[in-house]
Amino acid sequence: MSNVKHVPTAVINCQLLYVSESQASQVDSLQALVAEHALPIILNTELATDKLTQKRRQQLSQTATQPILLLDEKDKLSWLSDGLSIAPEWDKLQRRVVSAGRKSELLLQAAKITADSQVIDATAGFGHDSLILASTGAQVTMLEQQPLMALLLLVEQRRMSALPNWQKLMSRLHIINIDALSYFARFNNHLEADNEQVVDVIYLDPMFPEDSYQDSKTGKGAKVGKHMQALHQLARPPTLDEEQQLLQHAQIVVSQPSRKQGRVIVKRPQFAPLLAHLEPSESWSNEAVRFDGYFV
Ligand SMILES: C[S@@+](CC[C@H](N)C(=O)[O-])C[C@H]1O[C@@H](n2cnc3c(N)ncnc32)[C@H](O)[C@@H]1O
Structure with missing residues (x-):
């Protein structure tokens, strides 16, 4: 077994979109979770200024150059893929x-x-x-x-x-x-x-x-x-x-x-x-x- 090497995972640059200023503490706790578990993820946080309609979500995922995570109005975190919110349920x-x-x-x-x-x-x-x-x-x-x-x-x-x-x-x-x-x-x-x-x-x-x-x-x-x-x-x-x-x-x-x-x-x-x-x-x-x- 000792010949199996652990290949370090490349750091993932990720956009974290949140929908309300009142979610600031949620965003902080997500950053803390990433740090606590030493996840190789950089969360670039951004407050969404326009309404995240289905059409907008689709656009966002089509033009994104990095994975997008979305913290929605119910504080549920999901990964935006082809306009769909993907998360464990x-x-x-x-x-x-x-x-x-x-x-x-x-x-x-x-x-x-x-x-x-x-x-x-x-x-x-x-x-x-x-x-x-x-x-x-x-x-x-x-x-x-x-x-x-x-x-x-x-x-x-x-x-x-x-x-x-x-x-x-x-x-x-x-x-x-x-x-x-x-x-x-x-x-x-x-x-x-x-x-x-x-x-x-x-x-x-x-x-x-x-x-x-x-x-x-x-x-x-x-x-x-x-x-x-x-x-x-x-x-x-x-x-x-x-x-x-x-x-x-x-x-x-x-x-x-x-x-x-x-x-x-x-x-x-x-x-x-x-x-x-x-x-x-x-x-x-x-x-x-x-x-x-x-x-x-
Ligand atoms: C088909 S999905 C598993 C679905 C899961 N059984 C469920 O109930 O949701 C496969 C998952 O395993 C992960 N995976 C594949 N190979 C792996 C490995 N060698 N070590 C750890 N995770 C792995 C993938 O990243 C992916 O998330």
């Missing part, structure tokens, strides 16, 4: 989070976690799957390589932590802006130094090519949502070599002698090829999605 998952169980969530059938499990969601994205994983009572470490996405996640976690019904769940989520391979390398080096950390499940949901969500012949499969479409502008699918490394290093992390069985769960569109062309131990699928489980 954890409150919309409330029903699924409350009723999540192995019967209703294929992911939980595959992951088989319990309240005392330690889980790593190595490709956190919008954090939606992390929430389902954490709904079991498990601790979930969320790794996200893209600093803008990591910022959106941290802001969403802070927003939701203010709501009494969500506090416990929020306290089980640990968001880190890091490339999963670097994290796995550090983790395994700690283990060499007799560190007591254990991980039961690693969950991988890397990007896949935009044309692989549906079967090219039958047209069956998942429709790509606006969130995922936008994400394709920030993140690319892994190369075969990266797929192999991800899967291999994830398997090493969960194969600790103190554990009976660790598992790596990989999410794919139903018709997508296997990650790293590696046969799983078991698969679970429905009409849109497939979870491939690698038991170690």
Whole structure:
């Protein structure tokens, strides 16, 4: 593992548009969050002088030379992509989070976690799957390589932590802006130094090519949502070599002698090829999605 190098992420220059002077303290707290988590983001703040209609948002995103973040009148932070406000929307998952169980969530059938499990969601994205994983009572470490996405996640976690019904769940989520391979390398080096950390499940949901969500012949499969479409502008699918490394290093992390069985769960569109062309131990699928489980 020691040959995996942590490549420093380039600093992202970003425009932060806010809509009212009364949001000055919110803007400051966003700057503080960026500093606290050492996110490589520079927020160039600007008070929007004209009304941010849909047409104006579209114009802004078309002419922008840097990513635009928008703090709207409800103090919700989002990333403006093609005129659309893109952000995690954890409150919309409330029903699924409350009723999540192995019967209703294929992911939980595959992951088989319990309240005392330690889980790593190595490709956190919008954090939606992390929430389902954490709904079991498990601790979930969320790794996200893209600093803008990591910022959106941290802001969403802070927003939701203010709501009494969500506090416990929020306290089980640990968001880190890091490339999963670097994290796995550090983790395994700690283990060499007799560190007591254990991980039961690693969950991988890397990007896949935009044309692989549906079967090219039958047209069956998942429709790509606006969130995922936008994400394709920030993140690319892994190369075969990266797929192999991800899967291999994830398997090493969960194969600790103190554990009976660790598992790596990989999410794919139903018709997508296997990650790293590696046969799983078991698969679970429905009409849109497939979870491939690698038991170690
Ligand atoms: C398909 S999305 C994940 C969606 C997520 N499961 C959800 O429920 O919202 C993939 C995300 O993983 C991130 N990612 C991809 N490769 C990564 C890596 N090696 N380390 C950390 N994050 C990674 C991408 O930046 C992107 O945000």
